[in-house]
Amino acid sequence: MFTGRSLRRSGGRAVAGCTPVRLAGALAGAILLAGAAAEAQQAASPSGLGRPPTAAEQSDRIIGPDGAELPPGSGTPAQGEMVFGRRGCSTCHGPTGSEGPSIQLVGGDVTTRTNYWPVRHWPFAPSIWDYIRRVMPYDRPGVLTDDEAYAVTAYLLYRNGIIGENDVMDADSLPQVRMPRRDDYVMPGEWTPDTRRGFEIPPDR
Numbered sequence: 605m606f607t608g609r610s611l612r613r614s615g616g617r618a619v620a621g622c623t624p625v626r627l628a629g630a631l632a633g634a635i636l637l638a639g640a641a642a643e644a645q646q647a648a649s650p651s652g653l654g655r656p657p658t659a660a661e662q663s664d665r666i667i668g669p670d671g672a673e674l675p676p677g678s679g680t681p682a683q684g685e686m687v688f689g690r691r692g693c694s695t696c697h698g699p700t701g702s703e704g705p706s707i708q709l710v711g712g713d714v715t716t717r718t719n720y721w722p723v724r725h726w727p728f729a730p731s732i733w734d735y736i737r738r739v740m741p742y743d744r745p746g747v748l749t750d751d752e753a754y755a756v757t758a759y760l761l762y763r764n765g766i767i768g769e770n771d772v773m774d775a776d777s778l779p780q781v782r783m784p785r786r787d788d789y790v791m792p793g794e795w796t797p798d799t800r801r802g803f804e805i806p807p808d809r
């Protein structure tokens with residue numbers, strides 16, 4: 605892919621002694637060259653980056669609601685209970701996820717005060733995996749392995765009465781979990797500049 609950064613660099617050099625016409629020619633040449641190089645790099649690397657992704661880039665995946673990008677791995681509620689203690693989730697969310705001091709992960713109601721949305725109200729189970737894997741633990745995001753994320757997601761789904769005690773969560777089963785509030789959500793219609801937000805944020809917040 606041709607990046608803005610290399611365009612600016614080639615452009616900067618060309619400006620030094622060029623008329624606008626020559627400059628345009630030089631830029632076009634630079635774009636062609638860079639394009640050819642990018643094509644060669646893309647052919648060599650499936651990610652299109654021209655090099656293998658770093659560990660940080662790899663852990664920065666975002667998993668969509670349908671879970672299509674979920675990685676290999678698996679976990680059960682019992683394993684998740686262990687992870688919940690071992691990874692310190694219980695320090696903030698309480699020994700079983702509902703005592704706090706931080707927000708309740710088991711049970712809980714929607715409150716406008718904190719704009720908090722309980723886990724059991726989320727429309728798609730893969731989004732819970734995605735959120736936990738990228739954002740939690742709050743003080744050390746990114747430390748969970750994929751298996752740990754599956755396990756702790758399974759634990760929270762089980763504790764919220766959504767899956768069974770022995771259900772195994774993985775890339776196949778997690779997208780099949782039907783969240784109880786799924787039908788409360790609708791796909792947004794076509795957007796126009798007059799479209800209003802689906803919700804209002806009170807002005808005093």
Ligand code: HEC
Pocket residue numbers: 688691692693694695696697706707709720721722723732735736740741742743748756
């Ligand atoms: C240092 C405290 C802390 C730790 C440790 C922690 N959390 Fe959290 N967690 C929070 C806070 C604070 C929020 C709310 C964040 C926000 O809304 O921006 C939150 C939010 C969440 C949510 C979203 C809840 C919702 O419905 O919006 C989930 C799920 C969650 N945490 C799971 C976990 C798991 C699993 C672990 C352990 C791997 C963990 N947390 C560890 C503080 C913590």
